[in-house]
Amino acid sequence: MLARQPGDLGRVRAVRTDGAPAQVDVVADFVASNPALVVLVVFLLAFVFFAFLFVRRTLSGLREGFDEGYRGK
Numbered sequence: 001m002l003a004r005q006p007g008d009l010g011r012v013r014a015v016r017t018d019g020a021p022a023q024v025d026v027v028a029d030f031v032a033s034n035p036a037l038v039v040l041v042v043f044l045l046a047f048v049f050f051a052f053l054f055v056r057r058t059l060s061g062l063r064e065g066f067d068e069g070y071r072g073k
Contacts (some may be wrong), residue, residue, distance in 0.1 A: 031038050
């Protein structure tokens with residue numbers, strides 16, 4: 001059964017028998033209709049990941065320096 005969903009801009013897609021659209025279509029429609037929001041979310045996730053790696057590297061280097069200083073190297 002084919003049906004048009006609101007906001008499809010002339011696209012026809014198959015609808016499941018229970019009436020719910022496939023999740024991939026929902027995500028694709030969201031990304032297509034909100035590209036600025038998707039770019040912002042990707043930027044924030046990348047920044048958080050970078051910050052985590054930076055802090056982890058800084059703290060591990062700090063601990064390594066303390067250990068070397070304690071051993072008297």
